[in-house]
Amino acid sequence: MSIASSLSVDKRDIVALEGVTKRFPGVVANDGVDLAIRPGEVHVLLGENGAGKSTLIGMLSGLQQPDEGRILVDGEPTAITSPRHALALGIGTVFQHMMLVPTLTVAENLLLGGPWWQRPKTEELEARVAEITRTLGITVRLHAKVSELSLGEQQQVEILRAMVRNTRLLILDESTSMLTPKGIEELGALMRRLVGQGLAIVFITHKLKEAAAFGDRISVLKLGRKVGEIPPERFRALGEQAIISEIVELMFGKRKDDPEAAERPVRVIHAEAAPLLQVHDLAVAPTDEAPCLSSISFDIRPGEIFGIAGIDGNGQKQLAEALAGQRATMGGSVRLEGAPIEALSVGERRERGLRYLTDDRLGEGTVGTFPVSINFFLKQVGAAPFWRKGVEQRAEIDKRAAQIVREYDVRTPSLKTPVARLSGGNIQKVLLARELAEGAKVVIFNKPTYGLDLANTLASRQRIRDTAARGLAVLLISTDLEELLSMCDRIAVISNGSLVGTVENADDARTKVGRLMIGLAA
Amino acid sequence: MTGLFSEVFLSALLFGAVTAAIPLLLAGLGEQMSEKAGVLNIGIEGMMLAGAYLGFVGAFYSGSLWLGFFTGAAGGIAVALVMALLCVRIGLNQIVIGIALTLGLEGLTALLHHFQFSRSYPRLPAVDVTVIPLLSDIPVIGPALFRQHLIVYLAIALVFAMGHIYRRTQLGLNLQAAGDKPAALDVAGIDVMRTRTIAVLTTGALAGLGGAFLANVGAGLFIPFITNGAGFLGIVLAMLARGRPVWVLFGALLFGVCLSLTTAMQVAGINIPTDIIQMLPFLAVMIMLVLFGRRASLPAALGIPYERGAR
Numbered sequence: 001m002s003i004a005s006s007l008s009v010d011k012r013d014i015v016a017l018e019g020v021t022k023r024f025p026g027v028v029a030n031d032g033v034d035l036a037i038r039p040g041e042v043h044v045l046l047g048e049n050g051a052g053k054s055t056l057i058g059m060l061s062g063l064q065q066p067d068e069g070r071i072l073v074d075g076e077p078t079a080i081t082s083p084r085h086a087l088a089l090g091i092g093t094v095f096q097h098m099m100l101v102p103t104l105t106v107a108e109n110l111l112l113g114g115p116w117w118q119r120p121k122t123e124e125l126e127a128r129v130a131e132i133t134r135t136l137g138i139t140v141r142l143h144a145k146v147s148e149l150s151l152g153e154q155q156q157v158e159i160l161r162a163m164v165r166n167t168r169l170l171i172l173d174e175s176t177s178m179l180t181p182k183g184i185e186e187l188g189a190l191m192r193r194l195v196g197q198g199l200a201i202v203f204i205t206h207k208l209k210e211a212a213a214f215g216d217r218i219s220v221l222k223l224g225r226k227v228g229e230i231p232p233e234r235f236r237a238l239g240e241q242a243i244i245s246e247i248v249e250l251m252f253g254k255r256k257d258d259p260e261a262a263e264r265p266v267r268v269i270h271a272e273a274a275p276l277l278q279v280h281d282l283a284v285a286p287t288d289e290a291p292c293l294s295s296i297s298f299d300i301r302p303g304e305i306f307g308i309a310g311i312d313g314n315g316q317k318q319l320a321e322a323l324a325g326q327r328a329t330m331g332g333s334v335r336l337e338g339a340p341i342e343a344l345s346v347g348e349r350r351e352r353g354l355r356y357l358t359d360d361r362l363g364e365g366t367v368g369t370f371p372v373s374i375n376f377f378l379k380q381v382g383a384a385p386f387w388r389k390g391v392e393q394r395a396e397i398d399k400r401a402a403q404i405v406r407e408y409d410v411r412t413p414s415l416k417t418p419v420a421r422l423s424g425g426n427i428q429k430v431l432l433a434r435e436l437a438e439g440a441k442v443v444i445f446n447k448p449t450y451g452l453d454l455a456n457t458l459a460s461r462q463r464i465r466d467t468a469a470r471g472l473a474v475l476l477i478s479t480d481l482e483e484l485l486s487m488c489d490r491i492a493v494i495s496n497g498s499l500v501g502t503v504e505n506a507d508d509a510r511t512k513v514g515r516l517m518i519g520l521a522a
Numbered sequence: 523m524t525g526l527f528s529e530v531f532l533s534a535l536l537f538g539a540v541t542a543a544i545p546l547l548l549a550g551l552g553e554q555m556s557e558k559a560g561v562l563n564i565g566i567e568g569m570m571l572a573g574a575y576l577g578f579v580g581a582f583y584s585g586s587l588w589l590g591f592f593t594g595a596a597g598g599i600a601v602a603l604v605m606a607l608l609c610v611r612i613g614l615n616q617i618v619i620g621i622a623l624t625l626g627l628e629g630l631t632a633l634l635h636h637f638q639f640s641r642s643y644p645r646l647p648a649v650d651v652t653v654i655p656l657l658s659d660i661p662v663i664g665p666a667l668f669r670q671h672l673i674v675y676l677a678i679a680l681v682f683a684m685g686h687i688y689r690r691t692q693l694g695l696n697l698q699a700a701g702d703k704p705a706a707l708d709v710a711g712i713d714v715m716r717t718r719t720i721a722v723l724t725t726g727a728l729a730g731l732g733g734a735f736l737a738n739v740g741a742g743l744f745i746p747f748i749t750n751g752a753g754f755l756g757i758v759l760a761m762l763a764r765g766r767p768v769w770v771l772f773g774a775l776l777f778g779v780c781l782s783l784t785t786a787m788q789v790a791g792i793n794i795p796t797d798i799i800q801m802l803p804f805l806a807v808m809i810m811l812v813l814f815g816r817r818a819s820l821p822a823a824l825g826i827p828y829e830r831g832a833r
Contacts, residue, residue, distance in 0.1 A: 061709070063830060084711030099706040101699045102822075108695050113710035116693040116717075 012038050014169050014200050015060065015091065019069035022055050029055035031224040032069065037169060037200050041232065042191055044211040045204045046247065047221035053204045054096070056221075057173050060202070061093040062086035087113075092162030096174040098154050102147040109146055110161050125164070132163045136193055152183035159190065169200045176210055188214045206311060208251075208518045212243045220250040227251075248514050274338065275299035276473035277323075277354075277442045282332035284322050284497075290315050291497035293322065296332070298492060298499065300442065300473035305464070307488030307505075308477040309513050315497040316477045317359065320446045323475070324356035325349045336442060350379060353441030359450055361427045368420030372412050373401035375419045375430050408433040409459075425456025432463055443467055444475045449483060461487060481517070485510055493517055529662055535779070535786045536666030541740050543778025544677050545570070545749075548732030549756025550763065550770035551684055552725035557760050558688070559721035560701035560823040564620025565605045567753030568627030569726050570733035572597035575631040577734025578744035579638075581646055590738050591673060591731055598730020599723055601627060606722040610715055613827030624753070632746035639744065646742045671739055680728075684767040697721055698765075701821030704828040714828045729753060758807055762814050773810070780806045 017035040021028070030052045037043050045053050058064040059071065062080040070077045073089050080086050086093070100109045110129070111120040126142065133140055138156050146154060155175060162170050172191075176184045191201055191214055205211055211218055218230040228250035235243065277300045286292035293315050300306045308316060321327035323334060325346040334342045341349055358364045366375045377386050377397060386397050401415050410429045412422055419427060428448065435443060445464060449457040465487060468474045478484050484491050484505075491509060492502040493516035503512045549566055556563035563569075576597030581590025601623055609616045651669045658668035688694040699707040700717040708714050736752065737744045755777055763769035780803040787799050 063709075082711075083709045084713075087711045093709065095709065097705075099703070099709050101703045101706050103702045104695065104698060109706070111692065112695055112699055112707060113712055114692045116691075116696055116712075116720075118692050119690065120692050120695065 013072070014039055014074065016072040016075075017056075017069065018072065020056070020059065020066045020071065021068035022052075022059060022064065023067050024055075028224050030059075030066075033221070033224075033226050035219060035226070037202060038217075039168070039198050039200045040195050041216040042195055042201045042203050042214055044215035044218045045202060045221060046208065046211045046218055046251070047206060051206075051221040052224040053221055054173065055224075057093060057095075057171055057202075057204065060086065060091055060169075060171060061095075062091075084113075087165055087167075090166060090168035091171065092165060092167030092169070093171040094155065094158040094162065094173065094175055096177065098151070098158070100146045100154055100157060103145070105143050105145055106140060106149070106157050107142040109157065110142075110164055113165075128164055129160065132160060135197070136163075136190060138190065152179050152186070155179070155183075155187070156190075159194075163194075167199070169202065170194065171202045171204070173204045174206075175203070176205060176207065184210065208244055208247055211247065212240050218243075218247065220247060222251060244518075248511070248518070251514070273301050273303075275301050276337060277475070278333075278335040278338075279323070280333045280335075282319075282322060282334065283330040284315075284318050284327060285330050286497075287318070290318050292330075293318055293497045296499055298502065300475060302471045302473055303468050304490070305468045305474040305476055305488045307484035307491040308475065308494050308499075309481060309484050309491050309517060310479070310494035311517060312479045314494050316479075316494060317446060318497075319494070320356060320358075320444050320475075320477055323444055324354065326356075347379075351439075353439050354444075355435040355440045355442070356444045357431050357435050357446060357448060359447035361424065361431060362420060365431050366419045366427060369418050371416045372405070372410065372419050372422070372430060373397050373415040376401050376404055376434050379434065404433045423456075425452050425459070428452060428456065428460055432460070436463075436467060440467075440472060442473045442475070444477070446477045447479065448476070449478070449480065481510070481513060484513070495519065531786065531790065533662050533665045534789075535782050536663060537669075538782030538785055539775065539778040540667060540670060540674060541778075542781040543774040544674055545732040545736040545740065545752050546755050546759060546777050547677055547681070547771055547774035548728045548735065549753050550759030550774055551680060551767055552728030552732070553753075553756045553760035554763060554765065554767065554770055555684070555697065555721045555728075556725040557821060557824055558701050558765060559697045559718045560704060560821050560826065560828070561605075561609060561718055561722055562616045562620070562825040563605065563722065563725050564617055564757070565601060565623035566620075566725060566729045566756055567749060567751070568620075568624040569598040569601045569605075569729035570736070570749045570753045570756075571624075571627045571631045571747075572601045573730025573733030574737040574748050575634060575733075575744055577730070578646070578737040581734075581738045582644055587646075587649060587671075587738055591734050594734025594737075595727040595730040598726040598728070598733065600726070602723050602726020602729075605726070606719045609827065610718045610722060613829060616825050616827075628747060631744075635744060635746050643743065646738055648742070649739050673735065673739070677735075678771065681767045681771045688765065688767070693720075698821075700828075701823055704823050708828070708830060718828070729756070732756075755803070755807065758811070761820065762810060764819050776810075777803055777806060 013036045015037045017033055019032045019034060020030055021032055022030040033056065045056065047053050055064065059066050060080065062083045062085050065079065071080060072078065078089065080089065080091070101112070107122060107125060108120070110125055111122070114120060129140065129142060140157060140160055146157070149157065159170065175187060179187060191203065195201055203214060216232045216235060218235070219226055220228045230243065230246065238246065280297050282293060282296040284293035290313065296319060298306060308319065310316060318327060322329050325344060329342060333340055336352055336354055341352060341354065344352070362368050367378065374397065380386060382390065386393055398415055404410070405412060405415065408429045410433070411426050419430060448460050448464060452460065461483065464474060464476065476484065476488060488505050490502055490504055491513050492499045493513055495517070501516045503509050503516070549570060553563055553566050573594035577590045577594025580593030581587050584590070605619060605623060608614045608619045649671045652672045652675070654668040658664045688697070696707060696712050696717045700714055700721070704714045707717065732752070733749060737748055741748065759770050759773040762773055784799045784802055787794065788796055
């Protein structure tokens with residue numbers, strides 16, 4: 001009850017969240033989130049990937065249950081137990097991934113969910129749809145197969161489906177991510193008409209301009225916590241530029257009591273030293289999930305930590321893989337200590353001292369069912385002294401593995417434990433030990449602290465700093481701006497496959513990088 | 523060679539084709555429903571065997587063929603319940619469980635037969651046929667198609683009932699969504715597990731009925747391994763039929779003709795080694811797979827257990 005008394009429950013709220021916390025193994029997805037959702041308002045949930053937006057939606061739509069806190073519907077504490085229950089409460093969700101059956105027609109998709117013994121009430125539906133589409137000013141081809149519709153049309157069908165079911169609260173999860181600019185504009189206009197009819201809308205996005213353009217109220221999420229809210233009164237009082245700068249402050253601003261805060265030691269990098277890694281005009285073809293990389297150029301000098309910032313999915317992984325030799329390039333050059341390496345294989349690049357720590361620790365970095373000891377030497381399988389004439393030298397491997405376990409403080413029950421049984425932090429230590437082993441000159445870290453707890457995060461960061469201090473060149477790819485600011489000498493921002501700017505990590509770097517990340521000039 | 527093309531011979535051939543086609547038709551329709559809902563039901567052969575055994579036991583001890591069909595369907599449902607529990611609820615691998623059920627039922631029914639009937643080899647009397655007036659007087663096809671047991675007509679009516687369910691009812695929509703995009707069905711407020719369970723149990727009932735038909739009407743007795751791959755042929759039919767029940771009927775009749783030809787040619791004393799004649803149905807399967815197999819379109823989520831929230 002202490003929660004309820006400390007908050008004012010507003011009678012106008014359709015749905016209110018009070019101190020909602022949701023944990024997944026190793027991650028706190030939502031941490032004590034409060035949220036008030038009112039009719040006639042577009043409530044924007046703004047946050048980067050991993051900020052906990054999708055989990056929040058999962059709880060509102062009945063897919064997941066909160067671990068702590070409660071959800072009030074019309075002022076009554078309610079456990080939303082299933083998607084059906086959410087629909088009955090008037091909560092309709094348009095998910096980020098389309099939730100229509102491609103082989104059925106639009107009408108059939110809208111009819112899904114009726115009692116199974118009934119005949120689909122097609123005539124009733126047609127009348128209802130005609131009425132709704134007229135007031136909203138959209139057209140929908142009811143008898144077309146969903147697979148024939150464009151993504152924008154499919155989204156309108158999903159919104160229409162929510163309306164057919166008498167939805168009072170419409171949740172739009174990253175709905176603009178797959179739309180054309182024109183489609184986004186139309187969606188914005190549609191949202192205005194819907195809230196005009198008294199609907200409540202929760203609009204989830206990581207794009208700041210959309211938040212400022214379409215929202216009435218903005219809540220900013222960061223690493224599962226709600227870090228700020230701009231109520232409608234303030235929203236109207238501020239101009240668009242003022243709102244944007246306020247949000248930038250909320251999203252990228254520094255918290256005072258940050259346990260991760262660390263003073264960045266001033267390192268002296270000899271500007272005249274020859275760069276260890278030189279990347280010039282690198283290009284990579286686009287894939288289904290990533291844009292093409294084009295004209296990527298940067299140098300990293302010995303002892304330098306060069307950061308790559310950006311929203312996830314803008315080509316970071318492709319860049320790392322192209323440098324490591326795991327992905328074909330379409331042009332450009334990569335030089336290690338001045339020698340071109342772009343024609344070399346993965347193994348040859350490693351041999352020359354280029355090391356890559358993947359973010360996919362279990363899928364790509366280790367073989368989960370193999371013991372810890374073997375995982376230390378995965379990239380040396382067959383090589384002396386651990387293998388001789390094709391025969392595994394168990395004693396030699398165990399001796400060296402035991403040494404590494406002590407050195408890197410890997411917490412494992414034994415050397416024979418399958419590596420998948422270790423915690424994320426300890427798997428990361430195995431990877432660190434393997435990639436930083438003798439001969440490393442340039443190390444690429446891709447999201448090295450993603451999904452780790454605080455202690456392991458700090459340990460990994462220290463390990464990276466030490467690496468640079470030994471005179472190695474470090475490329476640090478991260479979506480965590482704090483991390484980059486606390487460690488890097490220079491930070492480049494990647495957006496849609498290009499480096500849109502490089503910033504010296506000085507006092508104003510936070511704002512500059514933040515602005516570059518959301519598509520504004522530094 | 524005159525015997526081969528005589529009216530009597532052709533009529534007997536067609537009659538045998540229909541009798542052989544009905545179990546395949548029921549198995550194919552059953553498998554089609556499971557696959558539509560996203561469950562690859564390899565256990566269907568086991569369900570048919572359970573239906574054949576219990577169907578025979580029911581008919582033999584009660585003397586009623588209809589009670590036999592009922593117990594046969596119940597036997598198929600019992601096996602389908604295990605499948606639904608393990609593969610739909612718990613989400614175990616459908617192929618592994620399906621094979622295990624088939625092998626298990628092969629052994630179990632053979633064992634039960636050994637203890638119960640291996641000394642006496644009891645047989646059921648010939649079945650009563652329902653003669654359809656006028657139509658049954660047509661030469662050749664009249665005696666073959668319109669002097670059949672009532673359940674044959676019911677099985678063929680089921681083809682059109684299934685077509686109606688798939689195209690015109692809410693259940694049909696739900697089944698297709700469960701197989702093509704279960705997450706969409708889930709967020710529409712329909713329980714995916716329940717929908718798939720209904721489908722698997724229906725498969726069990728139809729396969730059990732098919733097994734009972736095979737034992738009671740087709741053979742008049744139960745012997746171990748009596749289904750002889752009929753369930754697997756049903757899987758092939760369902761895959762080739764692309765979700766349309768009427769194609770299952772056509773396919774079943776084609777295989778039925780092949781199976782019947784096997785018997786008829788042996789009876790007619792044609793001088794071809796029986797081993798080659800018996801290969802005919804399976805040769806037909808391979809030819810059909812080569813011709814149409816590539817165009818078989820299967821549901822997107824076929825064989826994948828549904829887990830809420832997994833992407």
